[in-house]
Amino acid sequence: HPFTLQNNTLQCLCVIPVASLTELGECPPSALFSLLSPLILTITSACYFHFRTRPDVLTNTPWNAPIIWEGVFDPYVSDQFHIRLNSSVALTVFAVGRFTFLVSAERHFMLGLRVTYYVFTDNPEKVPELELGPQRNMKVIEVAKYTRWQDISMMRMRTISVTIESEIRHSFQYVFCFDVDQEFKGRFGSEALGDSVALLHAHYYNLPKHRFTYDRNPKSKAFMYTGDFYYHAAIFGGRWKNVKNLTDECLENIMEDKLNQVEALWHDESHLNKYFWLHKPTKLLSPEYCWDETLPAKDILIIRMLWAEKYYETLRDKNNA
Template structure:
């Protein structure tokens, strides 16, 4: 029986190192536990908390804060691509993701031409395309045009992956696009997430539902398999300021012209979700 090697990319610099232990144990219990799968963890951190081991590979990375640690993640991954090439599949997950149910081989993009996997954003999976917060600046490399008849989805930046070569190709393209934007003094509205969505737009990818990434405190129409931990709830001393100042909403969710209570409720829900997803 051939062993399938799966790499898990994980960034826990600065205050985010507190999530590592909980993430690791949840992944060991629930993620790809099949006998023919061998998981390896590739961790970027400035903490000694994550001990090295046969399946735990640690790379020193100073915390640069947000958004640098988010938008530079593709550069991080490419910096260890020689190590990653020993893996059959590679996945990235945000630091505060936690597995709570079995997540098996259904996340492997077998039979998908792109070789890639994306998770629908929990804040927008029931939204119309006019509400999706794509980058709308036509000068940005993350720009998404309005293509008539096209099926639109908005993917979260906190959980994606796929076949190693295909994932690294995505990382290279996104990294180059981010650099090109920077030369033109452009930063995409939702950073790496915007560039991932632009890359996925015309690709045949495996689409996972928000069951694979849903905020722990919000009511869901399903039972989540992966939850997004409330950072302030679990580690308030580290994240209390962030808890008090959640992300501003993209313009489609701002109240204007008296849209009323429904939009107001949506705004509150999305702001809570953004608070969870802010890396």
């Protein structure tokens, strides 16, 4: 078996017959890397997780996807691995007037990797000039302004999908999608990269399932009676193809609901939860990646991002008024 547990750390060994690579006409190590980089990524990612260091929290899902908490990963090993792979990340965000997000992202998001911020806004001239670090770029894209949540959700999913297809897929391996009303407070690094990445909602991660606010209206495409976890739509990501699949499916379901004059309980978040129930994420981010500081923080050793709960709830209240 390629995996063993030593000193509470998952170790792995992959044996490849060198003779099988001779037909490639190149050095076996480079052939191995070029051919098997997806496999190497999966194995190496597993190797820098130390699951038993956090017995106080859930660190694996029932389908064996890791849940990323402070203390369960080696940041140096993770960063060096992704730097050697030349991993690249596109960050999408819909700006609505608060740009603390972008300034704090420059201090904490995927440092050492190639990153481009895709800022979608109806007011491009208000996007501030930022002093960006090496390998960091920003692209501002104008989008129409909407006021209804269903229209906003449709626009977001459609815009992300179209931008992945037209630009991101040609230049980046990973995409992370964020709500703008958040602020990075600590490392948000390469340990978060994965094929399909979901975020555990800070308000629900330690509650029983019957407390989860799924959409339980059978008329909605977001309908769920039960599920695995409750995910926060403030952050989701993964390899570009998986993020495009997510946005396409959520958009299709939102549009079908609109045709049937149905609106999901929590809009795109309800549809995102349905998607991740049907298509299990391969990595989960713990609530430290989007924390609400009004909550008791007994499980939180570090706050990586703060969520502007009051602003978010104001928008929800206006929509329900």
